[in-house]
Amino acid sequence: MNIFWNELVKQTDPYVPGEQPSTTDCIKLNTNENPYPPSPEVTKAIFQELNGSLRLYPSPSAQPLRETIADYYGVNANEVFIGNGSDEVLAFAFMTFFERGKPILFPDITYSFYPVYTRLFRLEAKPIPLNEDFSIPVEQFFHSEGGVIFPNPNAPTGKFVPLEAIEEIVQHNPDQVVIVDEAYVDFGGSSAIKLIEKYEQLLVIQTMSKSRSLAGLRIGYAVGNRHLIEGLNRVKNSFNSYTVDRLAIAGAQASFQDEQYFQRTRTKIIRTRERVRKELKQLGFEVVDSLANFLFITHPKAQAKRLYEQLKTNGIYVRYFDKPRINNFLRVTIGTDEEMDTFLDKIKEFV
Amino acid sequence: MNIFWNELVKQTDPYVPGEQPSTTDCIKLNTNENPYPPSPEVTKAIFQELNGSLRLYPSPSAQPLRETIADYYGVNANEVFIGNGSDEVLAFAFMTFFERGKPILFPDITYSFYPVYTRLFRLEAKPIPLNEDFSIPVEQFFHSEGGVIFPNPNAPTGKFVPLEAIEEIVQHNPDQVVIVDEAYVDFGGSSAIKLIEKYEQLLVIQTMSKSRSLAGLRIGYAVGNRHLIEGLNRVKNSFNSYTVDRLAIAGAQASFQDEQYFQRTRTKIIRTRERVRKELKQLGFEVVDSLANFLFITHPKAQAKRLYEQLKTNGIYVRYFDKPRINNFLRVTIGTDEEMDTFLDKIKEFV
Known part of the structure; x- marks a missing residue:
């Protein structure tokens, strides 16, 4: 103190x-x-970028990586937001979409950063108790006042909610942002990214720290409707113009280009x-x-x-x-x- | 909208x-x-780190770099905070030391990110008009209600305030944090870092983007009393555990080790x-x-x-x-x- x-x-x-x-x-x-x-292509790409221009600022929006990720998932570059690890993306999302006095819903057992963000940004949360077997009580996430966020698979349980249940939650929150935090989705789950064209209120967040072996490089991203992405960019550009460095952009791009290794x-x-x-x-x-x-x-x-x-x-x-x-x-x-x-x-x- | x-x-x-x-x-x-x-030592160090462990998270506090910077300036590692560019350090400083309803003082002509942070964190600011020749009216920064921040040299004018004037401002704000943003100090100014042992309310922020040619790598830092640094760490650890990646830590360390090139x-x-x-x-x-x-x-x-x-x-x-x-x-x-x-x-x- x-x-x-x-x-x-x-x-x-x-x-x-x-x-x-x-x-x-x-x-x-x-x-x-x-x-x-990480894929040997990642180290090669970073090595090449090293001979480039470390003296110059990177692209503020990490545009080359936005385009790579957009191609990978078959969406538009303006539907992708890049951040310094998915924690930074989560922080910006809390700052952009959640409003004081309107409680956010998340599971009582979940990623322990959510309550930390809630306090830091002076927000309110209503934790929803998971069922006895740690499964998500889907209906309890309907009609939220301030939005919904949960990891899928959940942390630290690893339980996965099928996309049909996610769709139900999204459908029952037509005016609130529903954030699906897919840090671990590549280990057997199915990504909700395929639903973003259908639901303008759905934001999917992923990280390159786990399935792409790049925890040491700090890259996370969000995929969603371009208006959601624009909101994230407004907050990011009010906080730090350049959050992802040149080597990280180059390395991350290479990771997406080596599908076989992944x-x-x-x-x-x-x-x-x-x-x-x-x-x-x-x-x-x-x-x-x-x-x-x-x-x-x-x-x-x-x-x-x-x-x-x-x-x-x-x-x-x-x-x-x-x-x-x-x-x-x-x-x-x-x-x-x-x-x-x-x-x-x-x-x-x-x- | x-x-x-x-x-x-x-x-x-x-x-x-x-x-x-x-x-x-x-x-x-x-x-x-x-x-x-940047110094060729920087690229060498990054190249070496590339063969290391990108799959593992970096040190949350960028500890090895903290120690290097502490050594360089002759302070303790717990008097150094590392961030993703000095903009991130500034954002965390606004979140840590400034309080709603207590106006912050900064010059009317200054780094244009300060008013952006003020709005983002719902703070209030009282801009102090610079003199006709763009010099700082020192006494106007005395007895602030909510703290003081200014770049030295100032941006975009480049004018430098001598350390005696800074000391006066700090002395006349005994209970408020005074932040000196030294992004450009290495081009002829004199750093207030030498005053931090004397004034517990003084925080000095620097960047490696300008004088160390590392804009593309994203590293900034703050030097000040360990309680100020602990406050910054509390906010950072409520926002994003790991903000500086492994390659940036290694490259930045090497830059400080090549004094001749600098x-x-x-x-x-x-x-x-x-x-x-x-x-x-x-x-x-x-x-x-x-x-x-x-x-x-x-x-x-x-x-x-x-x-x-x-x-x-x-x-x-x-x-x-x-x-x-x-x-x-x-x-x-x-x-x-x-x-x-x-x-x-x-x-x-x-x-």
């Missing part, structure tokens, strides 16, 4: 990202990073996830039906917090959330097959 | 950065970029500026006493707007602001000697 902070800052309760251990001598299954490096690595992760799921079940774990690059697990006879600590002592980092309803669960990112074998070996010792 | 934007967004009037012409076949003197490339290029720009200043005066221009990498010029017999357009037609981009008091001025970035010769040749034709 400090006399120079304004009232808002005194009250903030910032998001706490998963630990970034300083040692590389560990197995890092705590921040949903991809265990495989398909190969994401399929590999899905396969590893299904194998680990089976083995964990054999060990007596309950494993939530995840379509993400992580599993959300609990054991009837083992304390999650203790497991988390035991694993950490053994150089294996997983994520534990000390929050109501989920404080006996662990979120485990899917690593390489080798990493998961070590994880499974250790966990066998502890349960 | 769109029904899905909130009231704030409907009222925003975003900052408009200088044009980024799509052709490279022009002379770009409009966004104060450096005409020289000194050589900034001296070159200062020398070119002084030569161009003389030649413009000989052509009848009034040239504001700039200590930045640009000159702010006006001609008693030529219309600035017309000159701007004539130059543009000839492939030379300078900046024209259609604003009260300065709408007969041009801001001309200092390019290479060759570029400035072409600029001078052309301008001779028009005046």
Whole structure:
């Protein structure tokens, strides 16, 4: 607390990202990073851009990347917004579409940044309790006063809501923006991007940090009706003209151009996830039906917090959330097959 | 205007950065970029980092770079905050230190992003008219209700306020944060960073976009008392956990490690500026006493707007602001000697 902070800052309760251990001598299954490096085309493209013009500002809207992503999804460039990671895109979306005094709906168990944004921008939220099995009570998201946001698959559960349910939610919020945060959609879900031409109030947000192995490069994007995108641009241009640097733009473009690599690595992760799921079940774990690059697990006879600590002592980092309803669960990112074998070996010792 | 934007967004009037012409076949003197490339050490360091771990998130606080910058200025790492360009640092500073209903003081002629932030964060500002010669009326910045911010050297005039005047302003604002925005300080000014140990309310913001030729990489930073820095971190961590990517961190560190290159290029720009200043005066221009990498010029017999357009037609981009008091001025970035010769040749034709 400090006399120079304004009232808002005194009250903030910032998001706490998963630990970034300083040692590389560990197995890092705590921040949903991809265990495989990005496509070799990405490094090539960045290397080329390095010989270009770092001394010059990048395109304020990251226009070349907008066009690449638009082509990839078969939409127009003015239906794509690029940001410095999907967290920045989310922050701008909260600033653009949500209004004070009109509660936003999001699940009670969800990405923990949403309540942080709500406080930071002095908004109000009405958390909707998930069903007992962590599925989304679809009707509860109808007729929102201030808009809707949820991750699909949800975090940290990994549960996926089928597009039909999303369409129902969107249809029952004709005058409110519905944001689907698809950070993990490439690991088995189906993207709502295909619905944006049909619903002008639907905004889909994705990131290149997970399925495209570019957490270190900071790129996220939103796809939606051009008026929604224009709103995001107005806010971004009132905040920071250039949020995505030249190397990130070049690297991100190359990632979209290497479809084969993308398909190969994401399929590999899905396969590893299904194998680990089976083995964990054999060990007596309950494993939530995840379509993400992580599993959300609990054991009837083992304390999650203790497991988390035991694993950490053994150089294996997983994520534990000390929050109501989920404080006996662990979120485990899917690593390489080798990493998961070590994880499974250790966990066998502890349960 | 769109029904899905909130009231704030409907009222925003975003900052408009200088044009980024799509052709490279022009002379770009409009966004104060450096005409020289970054140090070769920067590209080497980025190349090395490329072989590292783009798949992993960067350090949330850009810790390695914090330490490099702290060493460079002889302060502690917890007195340094790193952001995605100094615009992002400025945005976070507005969010952290300024309070609604308490007017912020800044000059009437200044960086045009300040009024944009003021609106975006629903703050109030009291613009202080500069003296006739664009110098700062120091006493008018005393006893502010909500804090003070100004660039030093000022933009777009290039005028520098000596540190004694800054100290006076800081001393007369004991309970308010005073932000000195030193985007252009390396071109002949003297940094207020040396005063931060003495004044806990002083925050100094710098960028690597100008004097370090890294506009395309997006790095800015703030130096100040650790409580001010902690406030900035609280806001940043409520907005976007990782704002500076791995390649930017590595490249920026290398730039600080090549002091010789930095000194050589900034001296070159200062020398070119002084030569161009003389030649413009000989052509009848009034040239504001700039200590930045640009000159702010006006001609008693030529219309600035017309000159701007004539130059543009000839492939030379300078900046024209259609604003009260300065709408007969041009801001001309200092390019290479060759570029400035072409600029001078052309301008001779028009005046």
